[in-house]
Amino acid sequence: MFSKTCEYAILATIFIAQKSGQGVKVGIKEISKGINAPEHFIAKILQDLSRKGLVQSVKGPNGGFYLEEEEKRTTLADIVQAIDGDSLFTGCALGLKHCSEREPCPLHDEFKVIRQQIHSMLQSSTVTAFNRELIQGMKHLRR
C-alpha cells in the first residue's frame, strides 16, 4: 500500500504531532524509539519532510523536531503525496500506463471507487487527529 519509507514518515510525523501538542520538541532518538524504527533511516526521512516543509527542525542543544500550527493540519494524504507521490491516488491498479476511462483495465471501474475512499480517508486525517487517543493508549504507533 505505502512504501516502508512512507509508513515511517506517517508514524514519525504523528509522533512529533503528539509531542508538539504538548508544546515540546523531540529528537530523532526519541522518535525512533517511540515508533520503533531505525534511527538513521528516519533521520533521512525527516530531513526530507523538513525540506518539504511538513515538519520543522532546529539543530543543537534543546533542538529537535516539531510542528508549526499550520503543519498540525497536515493530512496523511499530504505525507503520502510527498513521499510516495500520487500513484496511489491516480494510478492503475494493474500498473497499466494507458488505463483510463476511455481504455480501462479490467479493474478500472471498481478500483476507482476504492482509490477515492483511500484518498478521502487520508485526507480527512490530520497528523494531530490522533493525539488524544494516542495519549490515552487507545491507539498505538509502535511497530
Added chain:
Amino acid sequence: MFSKTCEYAILATIFIAQKSGQGVKVGIKEISKGINAPEHFIAKILQDLSRKGLVQSVKGPNGGFYLEEEEKRTTLADIVQAIDGDSLFTGCALGLKHCSEREPCPLHDEFKVIRQQIHSMLQSSTVTAFNRELIQGMKHLRR
C-alpha cells in the same frame, strides 16, 4: 498496491483465460506480447502459477498455457494470495506488526473497511469474467 510480479500474474492469467475461452493454448511469446511484459520474467511467474495449480502448461510443439474448467473460476484474490501473500487482506496499513482490534494503529478502523472492499472486489472477479469485454475491446490488458 500489488507487486509488479503480481500485476503481471493477473494480466497474464486473464490473457490465458481469454484464449482458453476460445479453446486454444497460448505460448509465452504471445502472452508477453499480448500484455506487453518482459518475456522471460513472465515465464518465471507462470512457472510459479503452474506449480501452484492456477494454470496448466504443456511443453513441446503446440504446447503452451491454458486453464482447466476449474481454473477458469480462479479469482483475482486467489492470484494475489498466491503471489503477494495475504498481507494486503490482513496486514496493517502502517505496517505495524501488533496492530489489531485490541491495539489498533491510527488508521486501523478506517482501513479495515477499505481492506475488506479490496478483498471482495478481487474475490468477486474470476479470471474469465472479463473475456467478453476484452474481446469486444471494451477493456484492455496492454501496458
Added chain:
DNA sequence: ATAATAAAAGATAAAAACGTCTTTTATTTC
C-alpha cells in the same frame, strides 16, 4: 571562545525486487 548537543549531509552497504540470458527437459511431428 569552547565544549556539548543535535540535525544535515554524504558515503556505503545489504536486501529485495525486477529483469535477462543460457541450458535442460519434455513433447510432438516428420
Added chain:
DNA sequence: GAAATAAAAGACGTTTTTATCTTTTATTAT
C-alpha cells in the same frame, strides 16, 4: 529416432528500496 518446438530450470545482472555509519554544520550553554 531426429529435428523442431516450447516450457522448466538455473545462473546471472541491474535497479530500487531499505538500512547503517561517518563527517559536517548549526546552535546552545557555559
